[in-house]
Amino acid sequence: MNPKAFVLLLMLFSTSVLSLAQSRQQEYSVRSKKAIRLFEESENYFIRRQYGQAVQLLKESLGKEEDFLEAHLRLGAIYRAVGQYDEALAHLEQANQLADGAPNPQALFSLGELYWQLGKYEQAEKQMTQFLSLQPRQKALVSIAENIVADAAFALEQLKNPLPFKPEPLPAEVNEAALQYFPVLTVDQQNLIFTRRLTPGPQDDEDLVISRRDEQGNWQAPVSISSNINTEGNEGTSTISADGRTLIFTSCRGRNGYGSCDLFISYKTGNEWSEPKNLGPIINSAAWESQPALSADGRTLYFVSNRPGGVGQNDIYRSMQDETGNWEVVENLGKTVNTSFDEVSPFIHANGQTLYFGSNGRRGMGGYDLFVTEQEEEGWQEPRNLGYPINNHEDQVSLFVTADGEEGYYAYEEKGGGANDRSLLYRFKIPEAVQVRNRSNYVSGKVYDAETKKPLGAAVTLFDIVDEQVVNKVSSDSVNGTYYIVLTEGSEYALYVNKPGYLFKSLAFNYGTNNTLEPIAIDVYLEPIRAGVSTTLNNIFFETDEYQLQPKSETELERVVQFLKENPKVAIEIAGHTDNVGNASYNQQLSEKRARAVYNFLVEAGISPSRLQAKGYGQSKPIAPNDTEENRQKNRRIEFRVL
Template identity: 50%
Template structure:
């Protein structure tokens, strides 16, 4: 994470202005020797040759101990060197000598930041209020003072309301590299992919690593993800789809992108990752793009960019993949999330509704804090700070939340000067009050040809029956037939598995009632697709009727439309719609009810434009059960509508 905005300002803009103004500047000392030493230190300071610069500045303050410019420059040098005690000592010298001088308002704000970091909130508040009320104070410094005041107010109000937080470093083979950070997991929590460096010094480049959970629950030693992914350049800050088969990552490869760092995409087919491709100029530009977060189905991407025209310097953007598989032009996520300052490290939960991110522009405990926001239609709810001690006065970022919303993973970094001394991956249990609103689980399995039993690549679509719209779609692996689809509580779903030349299959999931049991246990369902041949039949699991009624419920429309679409795509096919019941009631009644229900489906398809010459309907009542009627589960399976190829 970057250092504070004020520090960046001081080291660059202000130091350059000193060179241009040194010939006419009125210093706070009358000692010509002190001024001479100070001016001689300038070139060393600009070139970051800090030791010779300090020697000259120390000579300057020996000549005049109240020489404010020299003390201020020394504070900047010690800040860059990480010597916080010396930073504070020299800032205090400046503020004491120039308390009412607006030219030194930056020293007041920097010192207030030090007091804030030490929890000396009243001392910090006094200094920032002084700058805010000071006429002719630097506007940027007054803006910094107001920002710091908001953090002081927030911290004093919330520091005594801690959330439960017991982080633990991950053991096993993990945390074996020099540095490891930005962890992401597949939805089954069996694979972790993260950015790593073999050493802590800057000369070690970033690569992407994978660790897998062992039978004993421990993580394996990290391995390079793929020779197709990692190069001699830097690759890092990645994201993976829920099924672990789509990877988007940041690569900073000279001559192979639009800007300094671009986003690249790779697909896993079988056990191999494809050669990555640049995601194109609708996402990447001359600016810096990084820190991607991919939705569960791989069709929505959030990322960070410092491109022009945003709300701040670094903002969160979003892009969508259309029906043709093309990524649309990225859009700024807007003022609901982004501020005039930096927002970084977005993470979209697999439910597609909950966004976690880090911001330094919202009131918090200092620097970058972690926040959560829920998607509300086309907008986002007001971001909520995750609370202390998850957030502290230090930078927080790179949070990953599991599908059930229970556990979080993050990396904790420690700096030494201008580089990281350590970075360790931790986990902790998410406090109840900040867990996701809608938890998720998943269904996974393999798609087969029902005749040959060979694995198939097929399209897998998830429909929200209540909203009557598609939620997501994925493809089963073309080599091994494996598929995985995330299911989120709060609605009823239809899952369609479809491939050209085969009858589609539909599965049904009712997650409308929120209960831990409804999403706690992942499901394994293998699917066997029947080739389109005479006599083959598929059950329509998402056509619903009220008890003893034959009027089709509105929630059935997505399934009926799926049948109509199938018939349009296969104009040579004729079908019969078959109705079946359980054995409750008389055989005569059940035969009549099943016939009317089948006819209702027939009528819907005719109204949808399907030629009635291609359709028949028939009721079988209770005469063709597929399982025993001795249990409610069995009776439910026997109450069904199916269609058969004629």
């Protein structure tokens, strides 16, 4: 449950009970008229939250009557509201002791709630159980007390089996400001972007900064991410695509928007970020939108909004891009994820399936806890608490998990009293018990023109050939040709790189669950379309010694169909090749039959036979020595050549 809501309810409860006592002096716990007068004078200051004057009057009142229960309760409420918890605890414990002969529901509730907020679970459970035994009539308070009893039981069980958790702060070069929070990384873990505020004042400027690793892997001092993005207004709570080229962030003042805070987008080309644009009324509303989270390819956006019509107060929403790159109508993630309270700071893992978020509306350790849920065909799984001590009695509201699932990054607030408050970035090893189910790797490199060797901006598309669907779709940088695309455990993938006027390139990745999670570097050279150029179809599959196409070959074959339809003047030769295992005559026949199988598929898909030739070359044209199984596999291939 939300501790801020607790404080508000506590103050409302204190105000209502103590105001009633004001007109019924016989119900005060003391008789001293001077003490009572000072207590009553404090009430207006208390209601107006002029706490300094209220505290002074209440201390004077206790100087007249040190056992004044109502004064101790009010002081406890004030000290709790301003975060002076030791003083609050002392006064509430004193009030509880004074009421020991005849249990006071307000004293029991107030102390039980503060115990809960401070992580004193056994004491909280005891106080609230006793409070409920008095059968109080205030439904809101009964609901809070029941939740605390249940949450305390949950927390005590968590304490029995703590997870291994040894967070360490990032270097001082990174944590140089007063406040740094909401960290995100590019998939290669070489760039760290976060929100920074140089001083802790709530009106101080927020900016987005970036820290980069040097050649030795050390984080460098952060710098402004871009003068195009940071302004005199506030820019914060950002998210970045895996390749580091699409940034979405929150801006609450200084830019034209639809509501109190809006989401803006910027694209990086070469080393320059574009002028940010408001994501528009499909995403933003007249309400508050913030805390964005992008999928690895930048085509699915999660964010938080308090717009009307949600499940709770702050809910998590999602929008996806259509084939033309436009954002589709926003959808609420529904009651499996969202509660009647607050869900905040979503983070979608690079695998596109695992969602982390903070919530104060679920069974937890206190305040906001971190939860995780997996998306499956039927929807989101029931979220599970990440456990102790990742979660504790304080607020945990943001988490970034690396693509390999090994490390987590988060911000931790160190209370120093107003101007001395600090928020530092930490990292930790993710305990095995709560690691992502499917880890991710990535393929990176550059795309070039094969003839001129100049970088190309090209479409890079990843297909799951088992499920026959697009998994990721990105573009290589038009200035330097760089691309990054994420691979996730558990399937076989076809990677296509294509650009109008060029022969497409296909790559194959069989990515089960036992792979070593090491980055894969592949530069791609695209051949301009002209007679004589050829490409290998790496995702055409046959059983050993068979020529019937396996179903998972269809993804590749459809790409060939699409290429031929986009280039109606192109005619091709489909060439079958084998390794040198077995009889040469047999291999020749097998290569011909396999080439013919591809030819037949293309004809059935509507390609004119006049544009196609099928030919088998057997083992006569190896592209690698037939000395290892890996090389022999390279030689067993289907190519097409432009005629």
